[in-house]
Amino acid sequence: xxxxxxxxxxxxxxxxxxxxxxxxxxxxxxxxxxxxxxxxxxxxxxxxxxxxxxxxxxxxxxxxxxxxxxxxxxxxxxxxxxxxxxxxxxxxxxxxxxxxxxxxxxxxxxxxxxxxxx
Numbered sequence: 032x033x034x035x036x037x038x039x040x041x042x043x044x045x046x047x048x049x050x051x052x053x054x055x056x057x058x059x060x061x062x063x064x065x066x067x068x069x070x071x072x073x074x075x076x077x078x079x080x081x082x083x084x085x086x087x088x089x090x091x092x093x094x095x096x097x098x099x100x101x102x103x104x105x106x107x108x109x110x111x112x113x114x115x116x117x118x119x120x121x122x123x124x125x126x127x128x129x130x131x132x133x134x135x136x137x138x139x140x141x142x143x144x145x146x147x148x149x
Contacts, residue, residue: 035082041074044106044119047090051104055143066128067137069102076119080110087111097148098136100125 049059062069082088091107106119127134 033083035084035086037078040076040108040117040119043088043090043108044074044076044092044104044121047092047106048104048121048123051092051094055140057140057143062137062140063128065137067134068126068128069123070126071121072101072124073122074119075121076117078117080114080116082108082110082116088116089113094144094147097144098125098140100133100135102136102140 052058059069087110089109091109093105095103095105102123102125104121104123106117106121108116108119110116125134125136126132
């Protein structure tokens with residue numbers, strides 16, 4: 032059909048989310064080494080226009096509020112012409128790796144995000 036497969040969008044958003052955290056100095060490996068995992072609790076996407084094969088995609092990624100036990104992201108995806116293709120949200124939950132129970136966001140994540148919410 033020439034369209035990007037809809038199932039790939041979750042992967043595109045994951046890459047955007049991981050890179051957004053990396054820009055803040057936070058890595059998934061570091062969190063996992065500290066005993067925290069961050070699975071997706073909720074994923075929602077509104078398709079506006081299709082992406083086509085070979086489009087160059089840009090994902091604007093925003094953390095919408097200071098995390099507590101959950102981390103909320105909003106995304107806007109654009110093609111190379113800066114046309115808005117979709118809007119999406121994900122909610123992730125901080126879990127203690129050994130117990131599998133929700134926990135508060137680690138202090139280093141709060142510290143990294145604090146300047147953006149003052």
